[in-house]
Amino acid sequence: MLNIFSILRYWRLKLLIALFRALARLVEPPPRSSPDAILAIPSRDPGRAIKVHVYQPGGVPNSPAPVLVNIFGGGFVLPLHGADDLYCRRVASSAGYVVLDVDYRLAPEHPFPAAIHDAEDAICYVLDHAAEYKTSHVSISGFSSGGTCALAMLGLFPKDTFRSVITFYPSTNAAEDPSTRVAPVSGGKRLPAFWTRIFREAYFGDADPRDLRISPINAAGTTPYPAHMLVITAEMDTSALEAEALAAKAMGTGRSVVVKRMKRVGHNFDKKVTNQDCARAREESYGLAIDILRTVARQ
Numbered sequence: 001m002l003n004i005f006s007i008l009r010y011w012r013l014k015l016l017i018a019l020f021r022a023l024a025r026l027v028e029p030p031p032r033s034s035p036d037a038i039l040a041i042p043s044r045d046p047g048r049a050i051k052v053h054v055y056q057p058g059g060v061p062n063s064p065a066p067v068l069v070n071i072f073g074g075g076f077v078l079p080l081h082g083a084d085d086l087y088c089r090r091v092a093s094s095a096g097y098v099v100l101d102v103d104y105r106l107a108p109e110h111p112f113p114a115a116i117h118d119a120e121d122a123i124c125y126v127l128d129h130a131a132e133y134k135t136s137h138v139s140i141s142g143f144s145s146g147g148t149c150a151l152a153m154l155g156l157f158p159k160d161t162f163r164s165v166i167t168f169y170p171s172t173n174a175a176e177d178p179s180t181r182v183a184p185v186s187g188g189k190r191l192p193a194f195w196t197r198i199f200r201e202a203y204f205g206d207a208d209p210r211d212l213r214i215s216p217i218n219a220a221g222t223t224p225y226p227a228h229m230l231v232i233t234a235e236m237d238t239s240a241l242e243a244e245a246l247a248a249k250a251m252g253t254g255r256s257v258v259v260k261r262m263k264r265v266g267h268n269f270d271k272k273v274t275n276q277d278c279a280r281a282r283e284e285s286y287g288l289a290i291d292i293l294r295t296v297a298r299q
């Protein structure tokens with residue numbers, strides 16, 4: 001009976017997520033990207049590789065450069081690898097970093113901790129290739145659920161593995177009921193609580209939502225935060241307050257933490273190319289990220 005229940009639950013989630021993916025494609029076409037190269041990084045799973053888009057300073061490989069590992073968003077269910085192309089290109093060209101934009105497996109086909117494992121494997125690959133990357137200067141960034149994943153990585157590696165972490169509108173507390181989350185300022189579009197619950201069920205299912213890899217705010221007292229952190233939030237985003245709460249806890253550890261709440265915009269603001277407020281917030285937030293990465297590279 002339990003097996004039948006699990007199978008029915010999986011197919012219910014799979015059908016609902018497939019519907020959402022189809023609707024999302026109607027609203028906005030799939031991301032288009034133009035990396036300088038594509039890597040196939042070995043996974044911990046035999047016979048499987050992880051796709052990584054590579055952005056090089058100047059467009060071509062050079063001597064080992066600082067590295068930024070980026071993790072895209074999409075609630076761990078939407079195939080949005082490549083959506084951060086503009087950001088990755090800006091960092092490579094303006095900050096002089098090699099940027100590795102990591103693809104990862106999606107739920108419900110590949111539930112937690114598949115995405116965590118893929119991101120972790122990509123970072124291990126970088127650390128194991130000191131001849132190609134400046135492994136003493138590794139930073140990590142992520143957008144939305146990718147920001148959640150980036151924060152989770154901090155607790156999976158030794159202290160000082162990362163020089164900085166940069167997160168854009170991350171969710172940090174999946175134990176909180178989606179219907180109770182409120183944005184600092186009303187007026188923004190929000191994903192209905194029904195779909196947030198479906199995304200969460202598809203991703204971590206019966207796993208404890210307080211798990212530090214799912215809700216990184218619960219690791220705030222023990223996580224070895226890097227010396228520099230940038231947390232970008234949006235005032236019309238229901239994830240803003242929990243992300244800022246994590247940042248406040250990180251400040252208590254003596255880290256250099258920059259928190260910037262973007263005005264008049266909501267979740268995923270930097271991907272909305274025709275909105276002037278979003279364009280302004282995108283330029284400002286990307287500029288802050290590049291400033292921190294430049295600072296870290298000089299240290």
